[in-house]
Amino acid sequence: MSDFSELKERQEHIRNFSIVAHIDHGKSTLADRILELTDTVAKRDMQDQLLDSMDLERERGITIKLNAVELHYKAKNGENYIFHLIDTPGHVDFSYEVSRSLAACEGAVLVVDAAQGVEAQTLANVYLAIDDNLEIVPVINKIDLPAADPERVRKEIEDVVGLDASDAVLTSAKAGIGVSELLEQIVDKIPAPDGKIDAPLKALIFDSKYDDYRGVVLSIRLMEGMVKRGDKIRLVNSNAVYEVTEVGVNSPDPIKKDYLMAGDVGYLAASIKTIKDARVGDTVTSANNTDVIPLEGYREMNPMVYSGLYPTDNAKFNDLREALEKLQLNDAALEFEPESSQALGFGFRCGFLGLLHMDVVQERLEREFNLDLITTAPSVTYKVDLTDDTEIEVENPSDMPDASQIKSVREPYVNANIMVPSEYVGAVMELAQYRRGIFDTMDYIDDNRVNVKYELPLSEIIFDFFDKLKSSTRGYASLDYELGEYKVSNLVKIDILLNGDQVDALSFIAHRDFAQQRGNEITASLKKIIPRRNFEIPVQAAIGNKIIARTNIKAYRKDVTSKIHTGDPDRRAKLLDKQKRGKKRMKAVGRVEVPQEAFMAVLKTDTESKSDK
Numbered sequence: 363m364s365d366f367s368e369l370k371e372r373q374e375h376i377r378n379f380s381i382v383a384h385i386d387h388g389k390s391t392l393a394d395r396i397l398e399l400t401d402t403v404a405k406r407d408m409q410d411q412l413l414d415s416m417d418l419e420r421e422r423g424i425t426i427k428l429n430a431v432e433l434h435y436k437a438k439n440g441e442n443y444i445f446h447l448i449d450t451p452g453h454v455d456f457s458y459e460v461s462r463s464l465a466a467c468e469g470a471v472l473v474v475d476a477a478q479g480v481e482a483q484t485l486a487n488v489y490l491a492i493d494d495n496l497e498i499v500p501v502i503n504k505i506d507l508p509a510a511d512p513e514r515v516r517k518e519i520e521d522v523v524g525l526d527a528s529d530a531v532l533t534s535a536k537a538g539i540g541v542s543e544l545l546e547q548i549v550d551k552i553p554a555p556d557g558k559i560d561a562p563l564k565a566l567i568f569d570s571k572y573d574d575y576r577g578v579v580l581s582i583r584l585m586e587g588m589v590k591r592g593d594k595i596r597l598v599n600s601n602a603v604y605e606v607t608e609v610g611v612n613s614p615d616p617i618k619k620d621y622l623m624a625g626d627v628g629y630l631a632a633s634i635k636t637i638k639d640a641r642v643g644d645t646v647t648s649a650n651n652t653d654v655i656p657l658e659g660y661r662e663m664n665p666m667v668y669s670g671l672y673p674t675d676n677a678k679f680n681d682l683r684e685a686l687e688k689l690q691l692n693d694a695a696l697e698f699e700p701e702s703s704q705a706l707g708f709g710f711r712c713g714f715l716g717l718l719h720m721d722v723v724q725e726r727l728e729r730e731f732n733l734d735l736i737t738t739a740p741s742v743t744y745k746v747d748l749t750d751d752t753e754i755e756v757e758n759p760s761d762m763p764d765a766s767q768i769k770s771v772r773e774p775y776v777n778a779n780i781m782v783p784s785e786y787v788g789a790v791m792e793l794a795q796y797r798r799g800i801f802d803t804m805d806y807i808d809d810n811r812v813n814v815k816y817e818l819p820l821s822e823i824i825f826d827f828f829d830k831l832k833s834s835t836r837g838y839a840s841l842d843y844e845l846g847e848y849k850v851s852n853l854v855k856i857d858i859l860l861n862g863d864q865v866d867a868l869s870f871i872a873h874r875d876f877a878q879q880r881g882n883e884i885t886a887s888l889k890k891i892i893p894r895r896n897f898e899i900p901v902q903a904a905i906g907n908k909i910i911a912r913t914n915i916k917a918y919r920k921d922v923t924s925k926i927h928t929g930d931p932d933r934r935a936k937l938l939d940k941q942k943r944g945k946k947r948m949k950a951v952g953r954v955e956v957p958q959e960a961f962m963a964v965l966k967t968d969t970e971s972k973s974d975k
């Protein structure tokens with residue numbers, strides 16, 4: 363191995379940075395250009411959003427997971443630098459990934475769209491970086507757009523974020539303009555890591571994933587010391603000892619290395635089979651180093667919403683448990699515990715950071731673990747004060763006690779930050795008011811944009827608030843929020859009965875003022891969603907014993923294949939097959955078949971349409 367002064371020299375040439383931005387401001391495209399310019403990826407292998415390696419990320423055009431790559435850059439001063447670039451997601455549901463990435467870095471490149479300017483997530487993400495004492499390199503991207511106004515945006519970065527943007531790099535990630543200037547600024551402005559190379563190993567686990575062959579593969583940032591194949595390591599929290607089988611970096615494909623040293627960002631495999639040993643935020647040290655002070659891990663994330671995940675085939679319960687355990691490694695914000703439902707059997711109550719997160723988890727479970735799942739409607743956590751002076755938390759609406767036992771129910775509120783051109787302030791306020799928002803403040807960002815702050819019930823914003831906000835502001839509003847206080851609200855549980863039987867997984871909680879309306883809406887949409895049977899199915903909504911809405915699904919008589927001549931077995935088989943596939947995501951509840959969509963019917967509210975107009 364190289365001698366100490368060589369290692370020290372190498373360390374001085376390392377630059378670790380994340381790219382942070384509001385969603386769609388061009389982080390992933392900028393990362394692509396950086397990969398190209400540093401010849402990390404050959405032109406012929408280049409594809410758009412290369413670091414978004416999950417199919418799901420490419421299909422949706424969003425970054426879900428952080429991604430760390432090593433690049434080599436020869437600067438204008440003639441020296442060779444090692445960059446560790448961590449691309450991060452922009453969506454609020456994944457800000458946990460951002461905070462973990464930042465902990466592995468000395469600097470952050472802040473990308474701001476030259477036409478849109480500073481948006482809600484720009485602020486949220488850059489504040490995370492400022493809190494971590496990172497050096498921030500501002501970049502004004504998309505200068506090729508006709509609507510680009512870099513000087514206005516420069517001023518916004520100074521006035522709203524409070525950073526010196528006088529030498530912010532002007533880029534077009536799309537056209538490849540300004541990227542080499544950015545690389546030079548990264549070299550000049552972001553400090554090299556300075557952890558002791560000759561101290562005992564201390565590394566932070568900032569991500570991990572399960573690999574069938576290598577066991578758990580850890581993404582680590584070495585703070586002190588070195589690690590190589592054959593070393594015995596200890597994971598501090600779990601106190602588990604392993605022998606390192608491989609270390610390396612992603613560039614972007616994995617490349618094995620002889621060693622990783624203080625300042626490096628790379629991966630480590632040690633045949634770790636016990637998933638719970640390898641938690642994100644834990645410290646890795648050498649096996650014989652027993653008095654190490656663990657690195658400051660991460661703030662625990664509290665899920666914002668909960669929903670039930672059930673296998674459509676009850677026999678797959680254990681497969682689902684195993685899949686959730688493996689996925690949790692790669693998604694540290696996911697929580698789950700077993701629950702059961704009369705209607706759906708055995709499954710898990712899962713906690714998510716938001717609906718996009720929930721959607722992504724469901725899709726990853728189905729794709730990566732080959733499961734068919736039913737998800738119940740998401741719910742926030744309510745705090746219920748009971749008449750016997752005790753307090754309980756309710757994450758599943760069907761667990762809400764009987765009204766006679768309840769003194770009061772409190773629900774979580776968020777502090778929301780909405781940035782919007784001033785002409786749309788009226789529309790934003792109308793929407794927020796309708797969603798039971800409490801106005802806080804309004805500040806001008808510049809001559810024609812404002813930052814409006816509201817306290818809003820979380821349950822009102824997790825579903826479709828953002829879509830409604832976008833549509834009532836022609837896409838111009840951006841939103842960020844953090845959990846605030848619990849407040850007492852007049853809430854009731856609404857139960858749904860199908861064919862006379864209450865279906866626990868369809869119960870939901872609503873504000874009393876909207877209960878009647880929601881009852882009507884939901885019975886009407888269930889009527890459309892639930893397939894007819896050869897008997898009439900009453901669909902009812904009830905508060906306690908009182909039925910508040912009712913409709914009927916008419917009986918259906920004909921067999922779907924009865925019209926087809928038996929002489930065409932092919933067609934008949936195809937039709938039956940189609941029918942079978944359609945059934946995959948259905949659950950038989952009593953004599954009624956309930957499709958996945960029905961469990962989400964509660965999310966579809968038409969209530970704003972009146973206020974939108």
Ligand SMILES: Nc1nc2c(ncn2[C@@H]2O[C@H](COP(=O)(O)OP(=O)(O)OP(=O)(O)O)[C@@H](O)[C@H]2O)c(=O)[nH]1
Nearest residue numbers: 385386387388389390391424425452504534535536
């Ligand atoms: N005109 C123009 N478009 C750009 C530029 N940079 C990125 N885009 C486009 O902006 C869109 C969003 O770019 P992404 O790189 O996916 O944005 P992102 O910030 O990584 O988004 P998330 O990962 O979802 O947070 C894409 O359609 C890009 O092609 C630019 O410099 N000019």
